[in-house]
Amino acid sequence: MSGLSATVVLRDPESCPVARATSATGEPVETVSRSSLSSPEAPAVEEFSIESGDESEPLESADVGVELSTVSANEHGEVYRFTRDLDGVCACEVVETEGTPVSSIRAEEGALYLTVRASDVEALSEIVGALRERFDGVELQQLLRTGEEESADLAFVDRNRLTDRQREVLETAHEMGYFEYPKRANAGDVAAAIGISRSTFSEHLGAAQTKLLDSLLEA
Template identity: 50%
Template sequence: MTGFRATVVVREPADCPIADVSATTDDPITSVTRSRVATDGTVVEEFGVTAGSSVETVDTSTQAELTSVQATDREEIYRFERESAADCACEVIERTGTPLSSVRAQNGSLLLTFRTLELEEIANIVDSLRARFDGVLVEELTQDHEDDSSDRVIVDRDLLTTRQREILETAHELGYFEYPKGANATDVAEELGIARSTFTEHLAAAQTKLLDALLEE
Protein backbone atom coordinates (compact mmCIF):
# COMPACT_ATOMS: atom_id res chain seq x y z
CA MET A 1 0.00 0.00 0.00
CA THR A 2 1.28 3.46 -0.86
CA GLY A 3 0.15 6.83 0.38
CA PHE A 4 0.90 10.53 0.25
CA ARG A 5 2.24 12.94 2.81
CA ALA A 6 1.40 16.61 2.35
CA THR A 7 2.32 19.78 4.17
CA VAL A 8 -0.04 22.68 3.52
CA VAL A 9 0.85 26.24 4.52
CA VAL A 10 -1.89 28.61 5.63
CA ARG A 11 -0.25 32.02 5.56
CA GLU A 12 -3.21 33.93 6.98
CA PRO A 13 -4.97 31.71 9.55
CA ALA A 14 -7.86 33.52 11.17
CA ASP A 15 -7.78 34.12 14.92
CA CYS A 16 -5.08 31.55 15.68
CA PRO A 17 -3.15 32.28 18.90
CA ILE A 18 -0.32 29.91 17.94
CA ALA A 19 0.19 31.63 14.58
CA ASP A 20 0.05 35.02 16.32
CA VAL A 21 2.76 33.98 18.78
CA SER A 22 4.95 32.56 16.00
CA ALA A 23 4.95 35.98 14.31
CA THR A 24 6.82 37.39 17.31
CA THR A 25 9.37 34.63 17.93
CA ASP A 26 12.61 33.96 16.07
CA ASP A 27 12.28 30.18 16.16
CA PRO A 28 9.38 28.16 14.75
CA ILE A 29 6.79 26.58 17.02
CA THR A 30 7.07 22.84 16.43
CA SER A 31 5.41 21.20 19.43
CA VAL A 32 1.65 21.68 19.26
CA THR A 33 -0.87 19.36 20.94
CA ARG A 34 -4.64 19.63 21.24
CA SER A 35 -7.39 18.02 23.27
CA ARG A 36 -11.16 18.48 23.07
CA VAL A 37 -13.32 18.57 26.20
CA ALA A 38 -16.30 16.45 25.21
CA THR A 39 -18.83 18.05 27.55
CA ASP A 40 -18.84 21.55 26.11
CA GLY A 41 -16.70 21.41 22.94
CA THR A 42 -13.88 23.48 24.43
CA VAL A 43 -10.50 22.85 22.83
CA VAL A 44 -7.36 22.94 24.98
CA GLU A 45 -4.08 23.55 23.14
CA GLU A 46 -0.45 23.50 24.23
CA PHE A 47 2.62 24.68 22.36
CA GLY A 48 6.31 25.07 23.07
CA VAL A 49 8.59 28.02 22.36
CA THR A 50 12.27 28.59 22.89
CA ALA A 51 13.04 29.61 26.46
CA GLY A 52 13.14 33.37 26.89
CA SER A 53 10.56 34.20 24.21
CA SER A 54 8.27 37.07 25.24
CA VAL A 55 5.02 35.19 24.87
CA GLU A 56 3.31 36.89 27.81
CA THR A 57 3.32 40.24 26.02
CA VAL A 58 1.72 38.92 22.83
CA ASP A 59 -1.72 40.40 22.13
CA THR A 60 -3.35 37.58 20.19
CA SER A 61 -6.20 38.27 17.79
CA THR A 62 -8.46 35.95 19.80
CA GLN A 63 -7.50 37.46 23.18
CA ALA A 64 -6.81 33.90 24.36
CA GLU A 65 -5.34 33.69 27.84
CA LEU A 66 -1.95 32.01 27.61
CA THR A 67 -0.86 30.12 30.72
CA SER A 68 2.69 28.92 31.31
CA VAL A 69 2.55 25.25 32.38
CA GLN A 70 6.22 24.24 32.21
CA ALA A 71 9.59 25.90 31.74
CA THR A 72 13.06 24.45 31.25
CA ASP A 73 16.38 25.93 30.20
CA ARG A 74 15.51 25.14 26.58
CA GLU A 75 11.74 25.38 26.20
CA GLU A 76 8.63 26.95 27.69
CA ILE A 77 5.22 25.29 27.33
CA TYR A 78 2.03 27.38 27.17
CA ARG A 79 -1.61 26.36 27.30
CA PHE A 80 -4.83 28.10 26.31
CA GLU A 81 -8.50 27.26 25.82
CA ARG A 82 -10.79 28.18 22.96
CA GLU A 83 -14.19 27.26 21.62
CA SER A 84 -14.39 24.84 18.71
CA ALA A 85 -14.40 27.11 15.65
CA ALA A 86 -15.47 26.66 12.05
CA ASP A 87 -12.65 28.98 10.97
CA CYS A 88 -9.88 26.93 12.60
CA ALA A 89 -7.61 25.58 9.85
CA CYS A 90 -6.80 22.44 11.84
CA GLU A 91 -10.49 21.65 12.32
CA VAL A 92 -11.24 22.27 8.64
CA ILE A 93 -8.85 19.44 7.78
CA GLU A 94 -10.01 17.12 10.55
CA ARG A 95 -13.65 17.52 9.54
CA THR A 96 -12.75 15.80 6.25
CA GLY A 97 -11.88 12.70 8.28
CA THR A 98 -8.13 13.19 7.85
CA PRO A 99 -6.07 13.40 11.07
CA LEU A 100 -3.19 15.83 11.32
CA SER A 101 0.29 14.35 11.69
CA SER A 102 1.81 17.59 12.92
CA VAL A 103 0.99 21.25 13.46
CA ARG A 104 3.73 23.86 13.26
CA ALA A 105 3.82 27.64 13.08
CA GLN A 106 6.37 30.14 11.84
CA ASN A 107 6.30 33.82 10.98
CA GLY A 108 2.55 33.98 11.50
CA SER A 109 1.82 31.00 9.20
CA LEU A 110 0.54 27.53 10.03
CA LEU A 111 2.20 24.44 8.55
CA LEU A 112 -0.18 21.49 8.66
CA THR A 113 1.02 17.98 7.77
CA PHE A 114 -1.27 15.03 7.07
CA ARG A 115 -1.35 11.71 5.19
CA THR A 116 -3.85 10.43 2.64
CA LEU A 117 -4.21 7.45 0.33
CA GLU A 118 -5.39 9.46 -2.68
CA LEU A 119 -4.16 12.68 -4.26
CA GLU A 120 -7.78 13.71 -4.73
CA GLU A 121 -8.14 13.93 -0.96
CA ILE A 122 -5.31 16.47 -0.83
CA ALA A 123 -6.94 18.54 -3.55
CA ASN A 124 -10.26 18.51 -1.68
CA ILE A 125 -8.58 19.57 1.57
CA VAL A 126 -6.76 22.43 -0.17
CA ASP A 127 -10.05 23.57 -1.74
CA SER A 128 -11.75 23.51 1.68
CA LEU A 129 -8.96 25.60 3.20
CA ARG A 130 -8.96 28.10 0.33
CA ALA A 131 -12.69 28.59 0.78
CA ARG A 132 -11.94 30.09 4.21
CA PHE A 133 -8.37 31.41 4.15
CA ASP A 134 -6.04 33.41 1.92
CA GLY A 135 -2.53 32.26 1.10
CA VAL A 136 -3.06 28.47 1.14
CA LEU A 137 -0.21 26.61 -0.58
CA VAL A 138 1.02 23.03 -0.80
CA GLU A 139 4.53 23.34 0.60
CA GLU A 140 5.53 19.67 0.33
CA LEU A 141 4.06 16.57 -1.31
CA THR A 142 5.74 13.17 -1.13
CA GLN A 143 4.68 9.59 -1.81
CA ASP A 144 5.72 6.43 -0.01
CA HIS A 145 6.46 3.31 -2.05
CA GLU A 146 6.65 -0.37 -1.20
CA ASP A 147 9.90 -0.62 -3.15
CA ASP A 148 12.55 1.72 -4.49
CA SER A 149 10.89 2.23 -7.87
CA SER A 150 10.03 5.79 -8.79
CA ASP A 151 6.72 7.20 -9.92
CA ARG A 152 7.69 10.02 -12.20
CA VAL A 153 5.21 12.56 -13.48
CA ILE A 154 6.07 14.95 -16.29
CA VAL A 155 4.37 18.32 -15.93
CA ASP A 156 4.05 20.46 -19.03
CA ARG A 157 5.03 24.00 -18.04
CA ASP A 158 2.91 25.29 -20.90
CA LEU A 159 -0.07 24.53 -18.70
CA LEU A 160 0.74 27.82 -16.99
CA THR A 161 0.13 31.17 -18.58
CA THR A 162 3.07 33.49 -19.08
CA ARG A 163 1.79 35.62 -16.21
CA GLN A 164 1.45 32.64 -13.86
CA ARG A 165 5.00 31.49 -14.61
CA GLU A 166 6.30 35.02 -14.03
CA ILE A 167 4.51 35.17 -10.70
CA LEU A 168 5.84 31.78 -9.58
CA GLU A 169 9.39 32.64 -10.65
CA THR A 170 9.32 36.04 -8.94
CA ALA A 171 7.89 34.60 -5.73
CA HIS A 172 10.58 31.90 -5.74
CA GLU A 173 13.40 34.38 -6.41
CA LEU A 174 12.26 36.65 -3.57
CA GLY A 175 12.07 33.75 -1.12
CA TYR A 176 8.29 33.65 -0.75
CA PHE A 177 8.32 29.86 -0.35
CA GLU A 178 11.23 29.76 2.09
CA TYR A 179 11.14 29.48 5.86
CA PRO A 180 11.84 31.94 7.25
CA LYS A 181 10.23 33.85 4.41
CA GLY A 182 12.38 36.16 2.35
CA ALA A 183 9.30 38.05 1.20
CA ASN A 184 5.58 38.11 1.93
CA ALA A 185 2.68 38.39 -0.49
CA THR A 186 2.73 42.19 -0.37
CA ASP A 187 6.45 42.28 -1.20
CA VAL A 188 6.04 40.03 -4.23
CA ALA A 189 2.99 41.93 -5.45
CA GLU A 190 4.90 45.22 -5.23
CA GLU A 191 7.82 43.72 -7.16
CA LEU A 192 5.39 42.62 -9.88
CA GLY A 193 3.48 45.89 -9.84
CA ILE A 194 0.13 44.24 -9.12
CA ALA A 195 -2.38 44.17 -6.28
CA ARG A 196 -1.81 41.69 -3.47
CA SER A 197 -5.16 40.02 -4.18
CA THR A 198 -4.18 39.61 -7.85
CA PHE A 199 -0.93 37.94 -6.84
CA THR A 200 -2.65 35.42 -4.54
CA GLU A 201 -5.30 34.63 -7.19
CA HIS A 202 -2.69 33.95 -9.89
CA LEU A 203 -0.59 31.90 -7.46
CA ALA A 204 -3.56 29.76 -6.40
CA ALA A 205 -4.56 29.21 -10.05
CA ALA A 206 -1.03 28.15 -11.01
CA GLN A 207 -0.75 25.73 -8.12
CA THR A 208 -4.15 24.23 -8.92
CA LYS A 209 -3.01 23.55 -12.51
CA LEU A 210 0.16 21.86 -11.30
CA LEU A 211 -1.73 19.75 -8.79
CA ASP A 212 -4.29 18.76 -11.43
CA ALA A 213 -1.42 17.59 -13.67
CA LEU A 214 -0.16 15.36 -10.86
CA LEU A 215 -3.63 13.88 -10.38
CA GLU A 216 -4.03 12.79 -13.98
CA GLU A 217 -3.87 9.04 -14.55
Protein backbone atom coordinates in the same frame (compact mmCIF):
# COMPACT_ATOMS: atom_id res chain seq x y z
CA MET B 1 -0.98 0.27 -1.34
CA SER B 2 0.38 3.81 -1.58
CA GLY B 3 -0.81 7.14 -0.26
CA LEU B 4 0.15 10.79 -0.08
CA SER B 5 1.68 12.86 2.67
CA ALA B 6 1.64 16.61 2.12
CA THR B 7 2.74 19.77 3.89
CA VAL B 8 0.18 22.54 3.49
CA VAL B 9 1.20 26.11 4.36
CA LEU B 10 -1.16 28.84 5.54
CA ARG B 11 0.78 32.06 5.14
CA ASP B 12 -1.42 34.28 7.30
CA PRO B 13 -3.87 32.35 9.50
CA GLU B 14 -4.89 35.33 11.64
CA SER B 15 -7.10 33.25 13.91
CA CYS B 16 -4.36 30.77 14.87
CA PRO B 17 -2.78 31.54 18.29
CA VAL B 18 0.20 29.31 17.54
CA ALA B 19 1.06 31.16 14.34
CA ARG B 20 0.54 34.51 16.06
CA ALA B 21 2.95 33.42 18.79
CA THR B 22 5.74 33.06 16.22
CA SER B 23 5.04 36.55 14.91
CA ALA B 24 5.18 38.01 18.41
CA THR B 25 8.41 36.27 19.47
CA GLY B 26 10.23 35.68 16.19
CA GLU B 27 10.82 32.08 17.32
CA PRO B 28 9.43 28.96 15.59
CA VAL B 29 7.02 26.53 17.21
CA GLU B 30 7.97 22.93 16.50
CA THR B 31 5.70 21.10 18.96
CA VAL B 32 1.92 21.43 19.25
CA SER B 33 -0.37 19.10 21.21
CA ARG B 34 -4.16 19.02 20.91
CA SER B 35 -6.70 17.29 23.13
CA SER B 36 -9.17 14.64 21.99
CA LEU B 37 -12.68 15.91 22.62
CA SER B 38 -14.94 13.91 24.88
CA SER B 39 -18.04 15.69 23.55
CA PRO B 40 -18.85 18.33 20.90
CA GLU B 41 -19.60 20.84 23.66
CA ALA B 42 -16.21 20.46 25.33
CA PRO B 43 -13.64 23.13 24.43
CA ALA B 44 -10.47 22.05 22.65
CA VAL B 45 -7.26 22.33 24.65
CA GLU B 46 -3.95 23.02 22.92
CA GLU B 47 -0.37 23.33 24.12
CA PHE B 48 2.71 24.57 22.32
CA SER B 49 6.33 25.01 23.25
CA ILE B 50 8.49 27.90 22.17
CA GLU B 51 12.12 28.68 22.82
CA SER B 52 13.01 31.87 24.62
CA GLY B 53 16.11 33.91 23.97
CA ASP B 54 18.21 35.68 26.57
CA GLU B 55 16.30 38.94 26.15
CA SER B 56 12.89 37.64 25.09
CA GLU B 57 9.75 38.46 27.05
CA PRO B 58 7.13 35.84 27.96
CA LEU B 59 4.12 35.66 25.68
CA GLU B 60 1.03 37.56 26.74
CA SER B 61 -2.56 36.62 25.98
CA ALA B 62 -2.91 39.83 23.95
CA ASP B 63 -0.13 38.63 21.65
CA VAL B 64 -2.10 35.60 20.46
CA GLY B 65 -5.75 36.60 20.91
CA VAL B 66 -6.65 33.93 23.49
CA GLU B 67 -6.19 33.45 27.23
CA LEU B 68 -2.82 31.79 27.79
CA SER B 69 -1.55 29.89 30.79
CA THR B 70 2.05 28.82 31.32
CA VAL B 71 2.39 25.07 31.86
CA SER B 72 6.15 25.04 32.40
CA ALA B 73 9.11 27.34 31.98
CA ASN B 74 12.87 26.91 32.17
CA GLU B 75 16.04 28.26 30.60
CA HIS B 76 15.18 26.56 27.32
CA GLY B 77 11.70 28.00 26.84
CA GLU B 78 8.07 27.83 27.86
CA VAL B 79 5.09 25.60 27.27
CA TYR B 80 1.79 27.46 26.92
CA ARG B 81 -1.78 26.19 27.07
CA PHE B 82 -5.05 27.66 25.82
CA THR B 83 -8.61 26.53 25.15
CA ARG B 84 -10.87 27.37 22.23
CA ASP B 85 -14.38 26.64 21.08
CA LEU B 86 -15.14 24.58 18.00
CA ASP B 87 -16.10 27.47 15.76
CA GLY B 88 -14.76 26.43 12.36
CA VAL B 89 -12.04 29.10 12.23
CA CYS B 90 -9.24 26.70 13.17
CA ALA B 91 -7.29 25.30 10.22
CA CYS B 92 -6.75 21.95 11.94
CA GLU B 93 -10.47 21.71 12.58
CA VAL B 94 -11.18 22.37 8.89
CA VAL B 95 -8.85 19.53 7.91
CA GLU B 96 -10.44 17.16 10.40
CA THR B 97 -13.94 17.84 9.09
CA GLU B 98 -12.68 16.33 5.82
CA GLY B 99 -12.12 13.06 7.69
CA THR B 100 -8.34 13.40 7.93
CA PRO B 101 -6.29 13.95 11.10
CA VAL B 102 -3.44 16.45 11.12
CA SER B 103 -0.22 14.47 11.43
CA SER B 104 1.97 17.33 12.61
CA ILE B 105 1.71 21.05 13.26
CA ARG B 106 4.42 23.67 13.33
CA ALA B 107 4.60 27.41 12.83
CA GLU B 108 7.21 29.93 11.79
CA GLU B 109 7.16 33.69 11.12
CA GLY B 110 3.38 33.84 11.35
CA ALA B 111 2.79 30.92 8.95
CA LEU B 112 1.23 27.59 9.89
CA TYR B 113 2.56 24.31 8.46
CA LEU B 114 0.25 21.30 8.56
CA THR B 115 1.22 17.78 7.53
CA VAL B 116 -1.73 15.70 6.35
CA ARG B 117 -2.14 12.28 4.74
CA ALA B 118 -4.58 11.33 2.00
CA SER B 119 -5.33 8.19 0.04
CA ASP B 120 -5.17 9.90 -3.36
CA VAL B 121 -4.87 13.24 -5.15
CA GLU B 122 -8.64 13.81 -5.16
CA ALA B 123 -8.85 13.50 -1.38
CA LEU B 124 -5.88 15.82 -0.95
CA SER B 125 -7.44 18.37 -3.33
CA GLU B 126 -10.61 18.38 -1.22
CA ILE B 127 -8.58 19.14 1.91
CA VAL B 128 -6.67 21.98 0.24
CA GLY B 129 -9.89 23.30 -1.29
CA ALA B 130 -11.64 23.36 2.09
CA LEU B 131 -8.75 25.34 3.57
CA ARG B 132 -8.77 27.83 0.68
CA GLU B 133 -12.47 28.48 1.25
CA ARG B 134 -11.66 29.70 4.77
CA PHE B 135 -8.16 31.13 4.51
CA ASP B 136 -6.00 33.20 2.15
CA GLY B 137 -2.45 32.23 1.24
CA VAL B 138 -2.89 28.44 1.28
CA GLU B 139 -0.11 26.60 -0.57
CA LEU B 140 0.82 22.97 -1.08
CA GLN B 141 4.51 23.09 -0.26
CA GLN B 142 5.67 19.49 -0.21
CA LEU B 143 4.23 16.23 -1.51
CA LEU B 144 5.44 12.77 -0.56
CA ARG B 145 4.13 9.55 -2.08
CA THR B 146 4.62 6.58 0.22
CA GLY B 147 4.06 2.88 -0.20
CA GLU B 148 4.25 -0.30 1.75
CA GLU B 149 8.01 -0.51 1.25
CA GLU B 150 10.35 1.67 3.23
CA SER B 151 10.87 4.06 0.37
CA ALA B 152 9.38 7.31 -0.78
CA ASP B 153 9.37 9.48 -3.87
CA LEU B 154 9.75 13.07 -2.72
CA ALA B 155 8.71 15.80 -5.10
CA PHE B 156 9.58 19.34 -3.97
CA VAL B 157 8.57 22.14 -6.29
CA ASP B 158 10.00 25.63 -5.89
CA ARG B 159 7.08 27.95 -6.69
CA ASN B 160 9.47 30.88 -6.88
CA ARG B 161 10.53 29.63 -10.30
CA LEU B 162 7.18 30.78 -11.64
CA THR B 163 6.33 34.36 -12.48
CA ASP B 164 3.17 35.86 -10.98
CA ARG B 165 1.38 35.51 -14.32
CA GLN B 166 2.47 31.88 -14.77
CA ARG B 167 1.21 31.05 -11.29
CA GLU B 168 -2.09 32.81 -12.00
CA VAL B 169 -2.51 30.85 -15.25
CA LEU B 170 -1.83 27.51 -13.53
CA GLU B 171 -4.10 28.21 -10.55
CA THR B 172 -6.97 29.48 -12.69
CA ALA B 173 -6.68 26.56 -15.12
CA HIS B 174 -6.71 24.10 -12.23
CA GLU B 175 -9.67 25.74 -10.51
CA MET B 176 -11.71 25.80 -13.75
CA GLY B 177 -11.02 22.12 -14.51
CA TYR B 178 -8.73 22.59 -17.50
CA PHE B 179 -6.55 19.64 -16.44
CA GLU B 180 -9.43 17.28 -15.71
CA TYR B 181 -10.62 14.53 -18.03
CA PRO B 182 -12.97 15.33 -19.56
CA LYS B 183 -12.10 19.02 -19.37
CA ARG B 184 -14.54 21.36 -17.64
CA ALA B 185 -12.94 24.35 -19.38
CA ASN B 186 -10.88 24.85 -22.53
CA ALA B 187 -7.99 27.22 -23.21
CA GLY B 188 -10.33 29.95 -24.44
CA ASP B 189 -12.44 29.75 -21.26
CA VAL B 190 -9.43 30.08 -18.97
CA ALA B 191 -7.88 32.87 -21.07
CA ALA B 192 -11.14 34.83 -20.96
CA ALA B 193 -11.39 34.42 -17.18
CA ILE B 194 -7.89 35.84 -16.74
CA GLY B 195 -8.36 38.54 -19.37
CA ILE B 196 -5.62 37.48 -21.80
CA SER B 197 -5.56 36.07 -25.32
CA ARG B 198 -5.63 32.35 -25.96
CA SER B 199 -2.12 32.43 -27.44
CA THR B 200 -0.79 34.29 -24.39
CA PHE B 201 -2.46 31.72 -22.13
CA SER B 202 -0.79 28.88 -24.03
CA GLU B 203 2.58 30.62 -23.85
CA HIS B 204 2.42 31.13 -20.07
CA LEU B 205 1.03 27.65 -19.45
CA GLY B 206 3.77 26.00 -21.51
CA ALA B 207 6.52 27.96 -19.73
CA ALA B 208 5.06 27.16 -16.29
CA GLN B 209 4.73 23.45 -17.04
CA THR B 210 8.31 23.32 -18.35
CA LYS B 211 9.62 24.92 -15.15
CA LEU B 212 7.66 22.54 -12.95
CA LEU B 213 8.78 19.49 -14.91
CA ASP B 214 12.40 20.68 -14.76
CA SER B 215 12.07 21.03 -11.00
CA LEU B 216 10.59 17.54 -10.63
CA LEU B 217 13.15 15.87 -12.88
CA GLU B 218 16.06 17.62 -11.19
CA ALA B 219 14.78 16.29 -7.85
